[in-house]
Amino acid sequence: MSEWTDGYVADIGYTFGYYTELNPLRVRLAFLHSGLAVPEIRTACELGFGQGVSVNMHAAASTAQWHGNDFNPSQAAFAQELASVAGTNAQLTDASFAELVARDDLPKFDYIGLHGIWSWINDENRATIVEFIRRQLNVGGVVYISYNTLPGWAPFAPVRHLLNLHAETMGSAGQGSVGRIDSAFAFADKLLAANPLYARANPNIVERFKGVKGHTKNYVAHEYFNRDWQPMHFSTLAEKLESVKLQFACSAHYLDHVEPIHFTPEQSQLLAEIKDVTLKETARDFLGSQYFRRDYWAKGVRRLDPLERWEALRAQKVVLIKYRPEVALKVSGALGEVALNEAVYNPLLDLLADHKPRSLGQIEQAMKEFNIGMAQVLQAVMLLAGAGHLQSIQEADAIAKVRKNTDKFNLELMKRARGNGDVQHLVSPLTGGGVPVQRFYQLFLMAIGQGKRQPAEWAQFVWQVLASQGQSIVKEGKTLATPEENQQELLVQATDFEKKHLPILKALMIAA
Known part of the structure; x- marks a missing residue:
C-alpha cells in the first residue's frame, strides 16, 4: 500500500452518507439540556470529511466560514466540486494531518468535527490531531468526536482482527479491497460454522457478523479493513484531550441525555453517586456495553444558572421533519x-x-x-430529536442569508440523482443541515422545478x-419488467410524496 495512505483504505471511496451529529447547530440543544453556555460558531472545520457531503451541507446552510480536510x-x-456549485467558499483540502497542522494560514476555529476517523488512524496521527486542536481551537470552542468505544467493541474485536488478518495474508493486491473483503467474509463464515468456543462464549458474535455483512462494501472497507483500528x-480519550x-461537555447523541431509556433506577443511582466525570462516563459505557460514542468537548465549559438555562431553552425552536402519522411512539x-x-407525545x-417552527416556550404554553410541564416537554423534545423526528431551527437572519446557497446545492444533488442514489439527503436552510430525501423524491422535486404540477x-x-439509462425499479426484491409496471409504481410513490413529504419539504424550505 502506498506511503501516503498511512495504512488507510484508499482504493475504495467512503460512503456518501450525511451525519447529522456534525451539524454545529445541534450543539445548542445538547449544551442547554446539560446546563452549559452555548458558544457562537463563526468558523468551523471538519477533519476526515470523506466524500464531503456533510461538510458541504453545513457550509451551504450556515453563516460560518467552513474549512475541511x-x-x-x-x-x-x-x-x-460540490462546494464550487453551492458557492459557499468552503476551503476543502487533501493534506495529511501532519501537513495540515504545519499550516500557518488557517483561522482559529470555534468548532472542529471528527466523525469516526479517530478510530481508524494510528497513534501518531491521533497525536497530530490533538496538536491541531491545541493550535487551532478558540477558547470556548467545541470539538465533536465520534469513535468506537470499549467495552462494547471488546467481544467483536477478535473477529475484526481475523477479517483484517485474512485480507492482509491471503488477499492479493490485484483483488482490491472488495475482493479481499469477500474472501475474508467467506473465511469468517467457515470459521463461525465450525462452532468455535469463542462464539459460544459470546453468542451475539454471529448476529453481529451478519449485520456487518449487510453493510455496503464502501462502509465495511473503511470501518473494518484499515491497518489501524482502535x-x-x-x-483514554479524556486523557489525550x-x-x-x-x-x-456532554453527549452529542440526544438519546444519551435521557437516562431512563438506558439505565434502571438502581443503575442511575449508582451513576449519580460518582462525582468524577471520567469515571462516571466510563462506568456508563460499562453499564450500557457502549460500542460507539458521539461526544462534545469544549475548551472552557461554562455553566449557566437555572434562570439563564430555562430562558434559553424556552427560546429554542424546533420543527417536525417527519409525517405525523408515521412517527412511531x-x-x-x-x-x-x-x-x-x-398522553404526552x-x-x-x-x-x-x-411542520411550523415553534419554540419550546410556545410548546410549553x-x-x-x-397538564404537561416544561420538564416533560424538554424530555419529549430530546427523545423525538434523538430519534430523528425533530430538528432545531437557526435564526431567521441566518436562514435568509443561506437560502440562495442551499437552493443551488440542492439543485446540484437533484441533477446527480438522475444517475444514482448515492446522496439520500437534501439540505434545509431552516435546520442548517441535511434532511433525508430519497432518490425518486429528489427527482420529483426536480420535475416540480421544471413546472410539472x-x-x-x-x-x-x-x-x-x-x-434512458436502462434502469428499472426493484420492488420487494423483484425487478419490475414492463414500462407500465414501472410507471404505475412511480405514480404510487409520487402520490404518496405529494401527500406526506412535499408539505414537509416546503416547510423546510427545500421545495418551493
Whole structure:
C-alpha cells in the first residue's frame, strides 16, 4: 500500500452518507439540556470529511466560514466540486494531518468535527490531531468526536482482527479491497460454522457478523479493513484531550441525555453517586456495553444558572421533519425498545404536525391544557430529536442569508440523482443541515422545478430518466419488467410524496 495512505483504505471511496451529529447547530440543544453556555460558531472545520457531503451541507446552510480536510484526493476533489456549485467558499483540502497542522494560514476555529476517523488512524496521527486542536481551537470552542468505544467493541474485536488478518495474508493486491473483503467474509463464515468456543462464549458474535455483512462494501472497507483500528475507553480519550485543555461537555447523541431509556433506577443511582466525570462516563459505557460514542468537548465549559438555562431553552425552536402519522411512539436505548407515553407525545406531535417552527416556550404554553410541564416537554423534545423526528431551527437572519446557497446545492444533488442514489439527503436552510430525501423524491422535486404540477407528470419524468439509462425499479426484491409496471409504481410513490413529504419539504424550505 502506498506511503501516503498511512495504512488507510484508499482504493475504495467512503460512503456518501450525511451525519447529522456534525451539524454545529445541534450543539445548542445538547449544551442547554446539560446546563452549559452555548458558544457562537463563526468558523468551523471538519477533519476526515470523506466524500464531503456533510461538510458541504453545513457550509451551504450556515453563516460560518467552513474549512475541511480529507487525505484522499479523489474524495477531496468531489467535495471541492460540490462546494464550487453551492458557492459557499468552503476551503476543502487533501493534506495529511501532519501537513495540515504545519499550516500557518488557517483561522482559529470555534468548532472542529471528527466523525469516526479517530478510530481508524494510528497513534501518531491521533497525536497530530490533538496538536491541531491545541493550535487551532478558540477558547470556548467545541470539538465533536465520534469513535468506537470499549467495552462494547471488546467481544467483536477478535473477529475484526481475523477479517483484517485474512485480507492482509491471503488477499492479493490485484483483488482490491472488495475482493479481499469477500474472501475474508467467506473465511469468517467457515470459521463461525465450525462452532468455535469463542462464539459460544459470546453468542451475539454471529448476529453481529451478519449485520456487518449487510453493510455496503464502501462502509465495511473503511470501518473494518484499515491497518489501524482502535476502539478506546472514554478515559483514554479524556486523557489525550485534557492535555490540550479540553473538558468533556456532554453527549452529542440526544438519546444519551435521557437516562431512563438506558439505565434502571438502581443503575442511575449508582451513576449519580460518582462525582468524577471520567469515571462516571466510563462506568456508563460499562453499564450500557457502549460500542460507539458521539461526544462534545469544549475548551472552557461554562455553566449557566437555572434562570439563564430555562430562558434559553424556552427560546429554542424546533420543527417536525417527519409525517405525523408515521412517527412511531417508541425509542431504543440500552434497555431495549421503550414505548413513549401517548398522553404526552400525542398532543405534542399533533401541535407540531403542521411542520411550523415553534419554540419550546410556545410548546410549553400549548401543553398546559394537557397538564404537561416544561420538564416533560424538554424530555419529549430530546427523545423525538434523538430519534430523528425533530430538528432545531437557526435564526431567521441566518436562514435568509443561506437560502440562495442551499437552493443551488440542492439543485446540484437533484441533477446527480438522475444517475444514482448515492446522496439520500437534501439540505434545509431552516435546520442548517441535511434532511433525508430519497432518490425518486429528489427527482420529483426536480420535475416540480421544471413546472410539472401533477403526480402523474412527476412519475412520467422519473420514468424517462430511468428508461434512458436502462434502469428499472426493484420492488420487494423483484425487478419490475414492463414500462407500465414501472410507471404505475412511480405514480404510487409520487402520490404518496405529494401527500406526506412535499408539505414537509416546503416547510423546510427545500421545495418551493
